Amino acid sequence: MTSDVAKRRYQEIAELLARRIAEEGYKPGDKFPTERQISLELGISRSLVREAFIVLEIEGYLDVRKGSGSYVADGEKISLNVQKADYGPFELLQARQLLESSIAGFAAQTITKSDIVHLRETLELERRAIENGEEDYAADRLFHLQIAEATQNSVLVAQVEDLWTKRENSSMWARLHDRIFDLSYRAKWLDDHAEILEALRHRNSDKAGQAMWQHLENVRRTLLELSDVGDPEFDGYLYTPARAAP
């Protein structure tokens, strides 16, 4: 009884078009191809394209005007919680550093024994995946999500999920993905995760936050080497989360 999601056709088309908006340099106000043009291009009926346009309109990408055409929506009135812009991996990692290190520090205060058992299991999953040379990073994702879940704050969980979704939609990340998962960095990251878990187990907020920060810093530096892109703004900014319980 798994959720066999037979994705509806209009959704596939909507995602295709959303990706096109994000990746082909459309700016707010730009005219988007007409329903007829796209239906011809994709070899499907116009109704189907129309349904996809409705999705894009609801999500705030498009502004549909009868008799005139469809236009890429103003950035301002984009439905804020659904925007799927294509963020660069460094912006994403920076955001994850700030958010997830705070979360790790907080989670150290709220984590339960059961949470720790689950995290240990996830770490084992990761170890086996690396051993078997699997490219799957589901366990990696799960580890980070479980830490957020340990805070028992669903908003924080949603925020972390959102960052992973953005990562998966990032075209630049997709380009780096293969090279990263071909290499042996994953073993290093497994060590990082183990260190984070150890800090959480000891309920050491400071250390947990610092370990998470350092982990994402390691990922960032690896990415930096692979992409040969400088990041002067962020280099040399060292973070030392410190917490004091009263």
Add this chain to the structure above:
Amino acid sequence: MTSDVAKRRYQEIAELLARRIAEEGYKPGDKFPTERQISLELGISRSLVREAFIVLEIEGYLDVRKGSGSYVADGEKISLNVQKADYGPFELLQARQLLESSIAGFAAQTITKSDIVHLRETLELERRAIENGEEDYAADRLFHLQIAEATQNSVLVAQVEDLWTKRENSSMWARLHDRIFDLSYRAKWLDDHAEILEALRHRNSDKAGQAMWQHLENVRRTLLELSDVGDPEFDGYLYTPARAAP
């Protein structure tokens, strides 16, 4: 040149049907009338009804199954990228404390003179709004967003925007809203904002992070008094962000 929103037909129908779901006692799993039934009942074409169903499906109300029919959706498996869950104000404030205090600390390192000018203008807007007794909190929102923008990281801006959107969708927040904006707490929050800005101006990461944390802590405690709801999990957890530039 106001935005004369000629509401699209499918939207009207979707709202009509959403109201029907809400008011006619439909429960999760209940079968909803078929597209044909509704098109006959309303005297419109089935395509139009179908488009409205798509809206309801996206918004998480309906579960459409080919060959079978449409059913009122389970509350749980809401489409993830469109989830409009109703978060409680304390979860939201907790998330904002963790995220925004980190952001404030980071922004202190990246902020420009121009950013500070803009923040000062926003503070002035706030002051005038309070003076005139306006209930509008747009300036409040803008202040927090501008700090996120000062990091020059669009992911962080999106995260903060997302939290405000969730707040606006929060029904419990809506219930508290009037009571909060009737009272004189806003002057206190203006002082908090001024203190944050001062720390940013001096590029003091530690102080900026702490000031932001304290500000949201003040809001949280005010909310706590107004709603008479205990929050034992989070009470007594004191945060002291500390950063050290190398």
Add this chain to the structure above:
DNA sequence: GAATGGAAACTGGTCAACCAATTTTATAAA
């Protein structure tokens, strides 16, 4: 040459008919 009017060529909006998957029903076999 500039302003005006209107036809023609777009655009999205709506519709009814047909297609395909699912569910239900009827029937026959065990």
Add this chain to the structure above:
DNA sequence: TTTATAAAATTGGTTGACCAGTTTCCATTC
């Protein structure tokens, strides 16, 4: 009676044709 099977009815899925606003452009007029 129970079960298996297939046909029929019902559902959403898809299509092409036509309707109704907008824009474009050209002939007309001043």
